[in-house]
Amino acid sequence: MEKLIIIGAVAAGSKAAAKAKRLNPNLDITIYTEDTNIAYSACGMPYYIGGEFEDYHRLIEYSTKNFEQDFNLKIFTRHRVTKIIPEKNTIQITKLEDNSVFEEKYDKLLIATGASAKKIHAKGSELPQVVTLRHLSDCLRIKQFTKTTKRAVIIGGGSTGLEMFEAFWRLGIDTKMVDWKTHLTTKLDEDIGTFLKELVETHYPNSIILNDSAKSFVSDAMGRLTAVELISGKVLPCDLALISIGVKPNVKIAKEAGIEIGSSGAIKVNEKMRTNIPNIYAAGDCVEKKGFVTNRVIWHPQGSTANKEGRTAAMNIAGIESSFKGVLESAITKFFDIKIGATGINCKLAKELGYEPEFVIIKSKDRAGYMQDAKDITIKLIADRKSGRIIGGQGIGLGDIDKRINIIANAISAQNTPEELSNSDLPYAPPFSMAIDTVLVAAYELDKKLKK
Amino acid sequence: MEKLIIIGAVAAGSKAAAKAKRLNPNLDITIYTEDTNIAYSACGMPYYIGGEFEDYHRLIEYSTKNFEQDFNLKIFTRHRVTKIIPEKNTIQITKLEDNSVFEEKYDKLLIATGASAKKIHAKGSELPQVVTLRHLSDCLRIKQFTKTTKRAVIIGGGSTGLEMFEAFWRLGIDTKMVDWKTHLTTKLDEDIGTFLKELVETHYPNSIILNDSAKSFVSDAMGRLTAVELISGKVLPCDLALISIGVKPNVKIAKEAGIEIGSSGAIKVNEKMRTNIPNIYAAGDCVEKKGFVTNRVIWHPQGSTANKEGRTAAMNIAGIESSFKGVLESAITKFFDIKIGATGINCKLAKELGYEPEFVIIKSKDRAGYMQDAKDITIKLIADRKSGRIIGGQGIGLGDIDKRINIIANAISAQNTPEELSNSDLPYAPPFSMAIDTVLVAAYELDKKLKK
Numbered sequence: 001m002e003k004l005i006i007i008g009a010v011a012a013g014s015k016a017a018a019k020a021k022r023l024n025p026n027l028d029i030t031i032y033t034e035d036t037n038i039a040y041s042a043c044g045m046p047y048y049i050g051g052e053f054e055d056y057h058r059l060i061e062y063s064t065k066n067f068e069q070d071f072n073l074k075i076f077t078r079h080r081v082t083k084i085i086p087e088k089n090t091i092q093i094t095k096l097e098d099n100s101v102f103e104e105k106y107d108k109l110l111i112a113t114g115a116s117a118k119k120i121h122a123k124g125s126e127l128p129q130v131v132t133l134r135h136l137s138d139c140l141r142i143k144q145f146t147k148t149t150k151r152a153v154i155i156g157g158g159s160t161g162l163e164m165f166e167a168f169w170r171l172g173i174d175t176k177m178v179d180w181k182t183h184l185t186t187k188l189d190e191d192i193g194t195f196l197k198e199l200v201e202t203h204y205p206n207s208i209i210l211n212d213s214a215k216s217f218v219s220d221a222m223g224r225l226t227a228v229e230l231i232s233g234k235v236l237p238c239d240l241a242l243i244s245i246g247v248k249p250n251v252k253i254a255k256e257a258g259i260e261i262g263s264s265g266a267i268k269v270n271e272k273m274r275t276n277i278p279n280i281y282a283a284g285d286c287v288e289k290k291g292f293v294t295n296r297v298i299w300h301p302q303g304s305t306a307n308k309e310g311r312t313a314a315m316n317i318a319g320i321e322s323s324f325k326g327v328l329e330s331a332i333t334k335f336f337d338i339k340i341g342a343t344g345i346n347c348k349l350a351k352e353l354g355y356e357p358e359f360v361i362i363k364s365k366d367r368a369g370y371m372q373d374a375k376d377i378t379i380k381l382i383a384d385r386k387s388g389r390i391i392g393g394q395g396i397g398l399g400d401i402d403k404r405i406n407i408i409a410n411a412i413s414a415q416n417t418p419e420e421l422s423n424s425d426l427p428y429a430p431p432f433s434m435a436i437d438t439v440l441v442a443a444y445e446l447d448k449k450l451k452k
Numbered sequence: 453m454e455k456l457i458i459i460g461a462v463a464a465g466s467k468a469a470a471k472a473k474r475l476n477p478n479l480d481i482t483i484y485t486e487d488t489n490i491a492y493s494a495c496g497m498p499y500y501i502g503g504e505f506e507d508y509h510r511l512i513e514y515s516t517k518n519f520e521q522d523f524n525l526k527i528f529t530r531h532r533v534t535k536i537i538p539e540k541n542t543i544q545i546t547k548l549e550d551n552s553v554f555e556e557k558y559d560k561l562l563i564a565t566g567a568s569a570k571k572i573h574a575k576g577s578e579l580p581q582v583v584t585l586r587h588l589s590d591c592l593r594i595k596q597f598t599k600t601t602k603r604a605v606i607i608g609g610g611s612t613g614l615e616m617f618e619a620f621w622r623l624g625i626d627t628k629m630v631d632w633k634t635h636l637t638t639k640l641d642e643d644i645g646t647f648l649k650e651l652v653e654t655h656y657p658n659s660i661i662l663n664d665s666a667k668s669f670v671s672d673a674m675g676r677l678t679a680v681e682l683i684s685g686k687v688l689p690c691d692l693a694l695i696s697i698g699v700k701p702n703v704k705i706a707k708e709a710g711i712e713i714g715s716s717g718a719i720k721v722n723e724k725m726r727t728n729i730p731n732i733y734a735a736g737d738c739v740e741k742k743g744f745v746t747n748r749v750i751w752h753p754q755g756s757t758a759n760k761e762g763r764t765a766a767m768n769i770a771g772i773e774s775s776f777k778g779v780l781e782s783a784i785t786k787f788f789d790i791k792i793g794a795t796g797i798n799c800k801l802a803k804e805l806g807y808e809p810e811f812v813i814i815k816s817k818d819r820a821g822y823m824q825d826a827k828d829i830t831i832k833l834i835a836d837r838k839s840g841r842i843i844g845g846q847g848i849g850l851g852d853i854d855k856r857i858n859i860i861a862n863a864i865s866a867q868n869t870p871e872e873l874s875n876s877d878l879p880y881a882p883p884f885s886m887a888i889d890t891v892l893v894a895a896y897e898l899d900k901k902l903k904k
Contacts, residue, residue, distance in 0.1 A: 011887070013562060044882045058822040092661070139569035159881070249493045303887045304880035311896075325875050332879035339877055359568050368496055368694055370510040402884045409878060410862030425744070427784035427793055429611070430496045432854045435463070435755045444763075 003028040004317060005091060005106040007081045007253075009038035011303050012284025013112035014062065016317070021071045023318035029073035030104065032093055034080045037136050038064055045139040046160065049146060050167030056140060062313040084109065084257035086277045090213045099418030108279045108317050111259075111267065112310065113250035115285035115301050120155065120243050129225035130241045135162065142242070144246030149173050153228045156215050156244035157184035159333040159340075164242055166336050169204070176206075176236050178228075181212040186333050187342035191361065192380050192394045199338055209234065217241060247301060264288040264299035269324045271323035273313035281317060283309035290326035293344045293391050293412055294353055300329050328377070330409050338400050341405035344392030344412045347382055357386035357392075360445045364438040366399025368430035375399030381408065381418065381442040383450060388417045390443075404439045411443075418447040455480040456769060457558040458542060459533045459705075462488035463755050464736025465564035466514065467762030468769070473523045475770035481525035482556065484545055486532045489588045490516055495755045496593040498612065501598060502619030508592060524713070536561065536709035538729045560731045561770050563711075563719065564762065565702035567737040567753050572607065572695050576669030581677035582693045585612065594694070601625050601692040606682045607666050609636040611785040611792075616694055618788050621656070628658075628688050630680075632665040639783050639794035643813065644832050644846045651790055661829065669693060699753055701738045716740040716751035723775035725765035733769060737763035742778035745796045745843050745864055746805055752781050752829035782861045789850050793857035796844030796864045799834055808837035809844075812897045816890040818851025820882035827851030831858065833870070833894040835902060841868045842895075857893045863895075870899035 004020060006013045009031045017029055030037065039062040048056050057063075064075050076093070081102070083092035083107050117132030119125065131142055152168045155160050157179035168175040183193030184200070200208055212234065218227040227237045249266040251259075260276040262268035266288035273281045285301035287309065305327055315322035330343040350357035359382040365374040377397035383390045393408030395401040411421045421443035428435055436444075456472060458465045461483045469481055483490065491514040500508050516527050528545070534553070535544035542555050569584030571577065583594055604620045606613045609631035620627040635645025636652070652660055664686065670679040679689045703711075703719035712728040714720035718740035725733045737753035739761065759777055768772035782795040802809035811834040817826040829849035837844045845860030847853040863873045873895035880887055888896075 041820060041822070041882065041887065043880070043887070044822055047820075047823065047882055052824060053822045140669060163881075232569040234638060302880065304889075305877065307888050308875065323693050326877075328877040330877050330879035332881045332884050334881060343877075343879060356830055368499075370493070370496055370505045371499065372504060375545065400855075402879065403852075403858055405879050406855055406859055407862060410721075410859060410866065410876065413876060414862065414866035414868075424782040424862065424865060425757065425758065425778075425782050425795075427854065428495070428781035429615075429784045429786060430493065431786040432784050435493065435495070436759050437756075 001026055001027045002107045003030070003105065004108045004110065005104060006031045006110045006112060007033070008114050008284070009033045009075065009178070010035065010040060010042060010114055012308035012310035012313070013110065014039035014067070014407070016112065016283060016314040017073060018071055019311050019314035019318050020243045021073060023314065023320060027318070029071070031073065031075045032079045032081050033075070033077050034096065035137070036069060036077055038062065038075060038077065039137050039302035041303070042134070045133060045136070046163035049139060049143050049164070050170045056136070056143070059136065065096045066404050081253060083254050084259070084280070086257055086280065089279070108281065110253055110278065110313055110317065111254055111282040111286060112284045113253070113286045115247035115249050117243065118246045119250055120214055120245065122214055122216050124219055126224070127217055127219055127223065127225045129239060130217050130243065131245055132243050133164065134247065145240050146171050148175065150200045151175070151238040152240040152242065153178065153236045153238040154242045154244055155228070156230070156246065157181070157208070158186065158244065158246065159287060159331060161244040162333055162335040162340070164244060176209060178209045178212050178214065178230060180211065182210055184208070185333070187329070187346065188340070188394050189348055189380065192378070192396055194339055195378060196338070196396050203336065214241070231417045247285070249299060249301070251286055254282065254286070262297055266299045271325065272316045272321070273309055273324060274316070283313040289391055292326045292328050294314055296353070298327070298329065300327050302327070302331070308449040328409050328412055330405065331387065332405055338396065339401035340396050341401045342392070342394045343405050343409040344382070344390070346392055350382065350384065350391060355391060357382050358385050358446065358449055359383070360442050360449060362438055362442040364441065364446065365434060366397070366438070367433055368435070372428055373431070377401055377404065379404055379438050379442050381439070381446050383418050385450060388450060390416055390418060390421060402422065404437070407439045410430055418443040422447055453478055454559045455482070455557065456561045456562065457556060458564060459485070459543070459564055460564035460736070461485045461527065462492060462494060462566055463758035464677060464762035464765070465562065465695070466491035467759045468562055468564065468735060468766040469525060470523055470684065471763050471766035472769050473525060473813070475766065475772060481523070482535050483525065483527045484531040485527070485529055486548065487587055487589070488529055490514065490519060490527060490529065492588050493755070494586070497585060497588070498615035498619045498856070500591060501595050501616070502622040508588070508595070511588065518834065533705060536711070536732070538709055538732065541731070544781045550800060561733065562765055562769065563620055563706055563727070563732065563734040563738060564736045565705070565738045567699035567701050569695065570586060570698045570700055572666050572697065574666055574668050576671055576677070576726045579671055579675065579677045582669050582695065584695050586699065597692050598623050598625065603690040604692040604694065605630065605690040606696055607680070608698065609660070610638065610696060610698065611783060613696040614785055614787040614792070618868060621844070623750045628661060629662045630664050630666065630682060631715045632663065634662055636660070637785070637792065639781070639798065640792070640846050641800055641832065644848055647830060648790070648792055648848055652787070653886045655788065657804045666693070699737070700720050701753070703738055705719045706734065706738070709751050714740040714749055716749055718751045718824070724768045724773070725776060726759055726768070734766045735765040744778045744780050748805070748902065750779070750781065752779050754779070754783070780861050780864055784854050784857055786853070790848065791851070791853035792848050793853045793856050794832070794844070794846045795861040797829060798846065802834065802836065802843055807843060809834050810837050810898065810901055811835070812894050812901060814890055814894040814897065816893065818849070818890070819885055820887070823882055825883070829853055829856065829890055831856055831890050831894050833891070833898050835870050835898055837902060841904060842868055842870060842873060856889070870895040870902060874899055
């Protein structure tokens with residue numbers, strides 16, 4: 001019986017296990033994970049913390065026990081894989097409970113070690129109230145803290161930072177957000193990012209501090225966090241600090257085993273999710289991806305991508321040819337009633353990469369103006385003068401941004417020019433869009449601009 | 453100064469006038485319309501009737517006076533163009549107020565005569581309480597009726613019928629809907645259409661009568677409608693009957709002038725919106741279109757398309773080459789909290805046209821299951837076995853159907869296979885979709901089915 005070992009079981013790992021077993025019931029599958037749980041929605045953790053739902057088990061798609069039973073495989077949680085020995089088709093595992101070490105042979109290995117939260121190395125950063133959110137255990141610990149937290153500081157204004165800002169506010173915690181850039185979220189250009197900041201400031205005055213970061217974490221005599229001191233000298237009193245400055249791929253054991261790491265710093269795989277070493281696959285947040293728009297190698301960790309890569313890896317492991325082609329770097333975030341989305345590349349990056357970006361920004365409504373639910377949306381659409389093609393889009397507003405980012409994502413995938421997009425036949429009725437949707441208006445205006 | 457005459461001014465006509473004037477301010481433009489108003493949202497009329505907003509002027513994008521001033525052109529409302537004389541570059545107009553007749557010369561002519569509601573020719577169908585909804589004047593008359601209407605019958609279960617059913621219910625009018633087919637809305641296959649009927653029946657029991665139609669309209673001694681008698685013999689008491697069985701293109705004057713009418717019964721135009729007669733253009737609901745999926749000629753009247761065609765006609769009239777490529781036959785309707793959408797062609801039509809349709813139906817949620825707002829959606833995705841490409845999609849549910857129909861519409865435009873669609877990188881976050889969106893799951897399952 002062929003033996004597949006999978007390291008990690010959040011998104012890519014658990015998806016691959018289920019899929020591989022369905023395709024080849026004879027496969028002997030063992031999963032090792034450092035985590036306490038498998039198959040959970042990491043993206044849903046801010047919503048649990050914010051009280052969207054009461055029972056954290058709803059984040060868990062499958063309990064370890066049910067997963068083992070349903071798919072007839074073995075799972076070892078709280079087990080850390082410390083070494084891959086390709087010459088011997090073997091891995092070395094530490095059982096975290098008692099630090100015992102053992103080895104296990106594989107025929108095929110899937111590395112789905114994911115990513116870890118980046119930390120700030122500064123005075124006081126080791127305080128228990130200075131936290132990151134990546135694993136379910138982080139989530140439960142933060143949830144526990146929020147029962148007594150009065151004031152929180154979030155370092156980092158990306159998607160998770162924004163979602164956690166909302167979660168803390170919903171719990172009545174006075175929250176400040178600090179970002180080292182001049183605007184929020186790296187995916188957005190400064191124009192749209194500034195607009196986001198203004199929207200946030202309107203609803204939550206004095207809550208955002210830009211161009212700044214944490215210098216040290218101040219504690220009292222009892223060793224409890226009391227404030228974050230910023231580089232600017234500002235001191236923000238708080239009893240909880242969330243570091244949300246991004247993630248980095250977990251590649252240590254792969255690298256040490258001679259598995260090739262790409263220019264992005266993540267594991268290099270081909271479209272079949274194969275690494276450079278035979279019988280070793282990798283998928284999910286620990287691998288790098290191809291960016292559709294630019295054909296360059298990028299690292300863009302995302303739950304939806306991890307699921308697709310897990311599926312692709314499983315199919316190839318089971319002997320069914322399958323390819324994962326790449327990503328558009330799409331993202332969408334809800335921040336209270338504000339939706340923020342982006343796809344493709346932004347103007348800043350486009351210039352850095354040698355494109356000649358041209359863009360329009362259109363402010364409009366998400367449905368016919370006479371509908372009571374009509375809400376503001378602002379759409380930025382970007383094309384490249386050289387190729388004439390759409391290369392990116394960004395959107396923000398109280399209205400339905402998600403749909404518009406999807407439309408732009410599809411237009412990029414289809415290598416549309418703005419003219420082609422402007423002629424798209426999107427379904428229309430007054431509760432859903434203007435007669436000519438804002439994205440199509442943007443495409444039309446951008447086409448005119450390109451032809452000038 | 454070149455003179456452009458435009459016949460009709462709801463969507464295509466008003467759009468073309470504004471656009472042509474912007475492109476060529478020297479153009480001398482005159483608009484004739486039978487209607488009382490120009491540039492209004494016909495699609496919004498059911499929402500005005502249902503009380504979504506109070507002031508019907510919100511339907512009107514531009515008053516006649518403001519439009520004349522802003523675009524420096526002349527508009528004659530309540531004027532019927534009765535004849536086009538291409539040999540003389542002349543049209544004949546009847547002023548409806550006094551039935552006076554006069555002629556006018558043009559250099560270029562744009563026919564945007566739209567479509568008319570189909571009527572039922574049956575005993576009593578001329579009663580004032582037997583109405584159709586097409587023009588703003590119809591809308592205002594129906595709104596007036598609803599002030600005293602207790603019971604209404606709607607003949608025809610298409611989009612407008614459904615929207616009017618909702619409007620009447622919101623006004624507290626006891627409403628029944630009758631359709632001659634075995635399920636609601638022609639765009640849907642029977643499986644999804646039946647599901648719609650069941651959803652409606654759950655919320656509004658005994659309100660839908662299928663496989664039936666109006667045989668006669670019964671009136672009292674005062675000549676007021678009291679009931680609709682159906683072909684089955686059923687008698688539905690009511691004081692208002694709305695005939696909503698579709699529309700037909702207004703092509704009489706075009707046909708009489710020798711302008712070619714296509715196989716669909718609507719005016720034939722090329723991609724530039726030119727008819728077979730030099731200097732005569734046509735756009736909007738009175739012209740036929742090319743269907744993207746099948747490359748066949750179809751007639752698919754829609755406000756959004758009319759706007760785009762009006763724009764294209766204006767550009768070519770102003771000497772700027774522009775093409776309108778065709779339509780996907782996309783449609784979306786809201787019915788209370790239920791959203792119903794379709795794009796491309798359905799299985800039934802696909803078979804009739806010689807395709808080998810294969811499909812999947814996926815029932816799921818529109819966002820992560822643990823989000824409070826997560827709602828049911830059902831998606832049908834159709835591909836053709838011969839080409840391997842996606843040819844249609846349908847969706848229904850309380851959740852966000854609109855977004856999914858958009859995604860499928862774009863996939864059809866891009867000539868995607870299910871496999872290609874399944875790898876789409878759509879932006880994901882728990883408030884917006886499942887980690888792998890239902891459409892992508894459908895694409896994945898359909899790909900498997902195709903490869904069996």
